[in-house]
Amino acid sequence: MxxxxxxxxxxxxxxxxxxxxxxxxxxxxxxxxxxxxxxxxxxxxxxxxxxxxxxxxxxxxxxxxxxxxxxxxxxxxxxxxxxxxxxxLGFIFQAHNLHESLTATQNVMMGLQVHRGVSDAKAQTAARHALDLVGLSDRVSYLPANLSGGQKQRVAVARALVGNPALxxxxxxxxxxxxxxxxxxxxxxxxxxxxxxxxxxxxxxxxxxxxxxxxxxxxxxxxxxxxxxxx
Missing domain, CATH: 3.40.50.300 (P-loop containing nucleotide triphosphate hydrolases)
Structure with a gap:
């Protein structure tokens, strides 16, 4: 290969x-x-x-x-x-699958749960960086209910990208x-x-x-x- x-x-x-x-x-x-x-x-x-x-x-x-x-x-x-x-790998689906009770940052942090040994502080920093990448640095503390459909999907993209996946x-x-x-x-x-x-x-x-x-x-x-x- x-x-x-x-x-x-x-x-x-x-x-x-x-x-x-x-x-x-x-x-x-x-x-x-x-x-x-x-x-x-x-x-x-x-x-x-x-x-x-x-x-x-x-x-x-x-x-x-x-x-x-x-x-x-x-x-x-x-x-x-x-x-x-x-x-x-990173996964993104049609339904954004965000947890309604968690902020944008907390939702993105969940993308790092599969990575062992990542402290909460590092996870939060990585999540906020990923949200910045998708243009949501001003929405890091928002709950999904306060985001538009496009913003919710961008949070889902940030969650997929936060672990820096190869695919x-x-x-x-x-x-x-x-x-x-x-x-x-x-x-x-x-x-x-x-x-x-x-x-x-x-x-x-x-x-x-x-x-x-x-x-x-x-x-x-x-x-x-x-x-x-x-x-």
Whole structure:
């Protein structure tokens, strides 16, 4: 594996169910993500986009094929190995999943809970820096109820970025946002790629953000049917 590649999958297949109801969900998925790249995975509902995300994100066991993440092979990896790799990833979802009783800073600090040995003081400093990165330095003490939809999603982005992950996996992060807020979230992830070498794989139906992608993969019925490389 090229060390400039954060992720490689080869011949990735996946099934759901067992026996007569067993159904293949992914067919021969081959993809490569280079350090700092911003890749979009598109396709209709049920095409397998989220399944790809959960497999490469160590949230689901690889059944068949090769997935190499950060120079580690996921097929056959132990649970302890998968947990260690998950600590090096950032996750963003359509629902911001913020805790309503916690401030923006406290919500972002939760992104460091998987990292052992981080003191509360260091976690708070890192959280405030991450909020500054996403343009929310004036909202660090706000509760989610007092933030707009775009601001809540930026807090979720800060939470994903606070541990300085090598790879960010984003599942429909702009779906509930207006055009300007969606652009802000995507531009932020692009900037992290340029400044930190953070790699992003983003699942979306949102055509408004496609012009910002380095590569667009189109998935249909569990197969990659188109690769649009913008480099």
């Amino acid at each position: 090229d060390h400039d590649n954060i992720l490689e999958t080869n011949g990735l297949n996946h099934w759901f169910g067992a026996g007569e109801v067993r159904k293949q969900a992914l067919f021969d998925i081959n993809l490569t993500l280079k350090r700092g790249s911003f890749t979009v995975l598109m396709g209709p509902s049920g095409s397998g986009k989220t399944t790809v995300l959960t497999l490469v994100g160590c949230l689901r066991a690889v059944q068949e094929g090769s997935v190499t993440l950060l120079d580690r092979q996921l097929n056959g990896a132990t649970e302890a190995e998968l947990v260690a790799l998950r600590r090096r 960010v996996l984003a599942d429909e992060p702009t779906a509930a946002l207006d055009k300007d807020s969606a652009a802000e979230v995507v531009d932020l992830l692009k900037r992290m790629g340029a400044e930190r070498g953070t790699t992003t794989l983003l699942v979306t139906h949102d055509n408004r953000i496609l012009d910002r992608a380095d590569c667009i993969l189109t998935l249909e019925d569990g197969r990659i049917v188109r690769v649009d490389d913008r480099h």
